[in-house]
Amino acid sequence: MERTGPASRQGWVRLRRCDGCVRLELGGEVDALMEQALEQAVTEARTGDLPVEVDTRAVTFMDSLALTSLARLAVGQHTAVFVDPPDLVRFLLDVTRLGEVVQIRETGTGTATATT
Numbered sequence: 001m002e003r004t005g006p007a008s009r010q011g012w013v014r015l016r017r018c019d020g021c022v023r024l025e026l027g028g029e030v031d032a033l034m035e036q037a038l039e040q041a042v043t044e045a046r047t048g049d050l051p052v053e054v055d056t057r058a059v060t061f062m063d064s065l066a067l068t069s070l071a072r073l074a075v076g077q078h079t080a081v082f083v084d085p086p087d088l089v090r091f092l093l094d095v096t097r098l099g100e101v102v103q104i105r106e107t108g109t110g111t112a113t114a115t116t
Helices: 032-045 064-074 087-096
Strands: 002-004 012-018 021-030 052-062 080-083 103-105
Touching (some): 012 032, 021 064, 052 064, 052 087
Parallel strands (some): 021 052, 080 103
């Protein structure tokens, strides 16, 4: 599944099923214009008991609405793992204290695995 926001903003979201996890990939400007696509992807990602990996390495901007949607990934028994979050996303996780309820995994690659 891939959804994009308006072309002028170039935000995108992809949801992929992997062995033993669901991977939510975000890129570009993830903001209020992406709210519907992001909410749908988060809802799908929470279906079932698989942990969710969140790949934000290609994110260039993220607003509070997007972060609120991502916070839903860590509700209840679900596990959310942010893989190599860029400084921008790490800052938002720290400031909002969401970083205290999600896991952060550093792989050492620091490069985006998905491009548009």
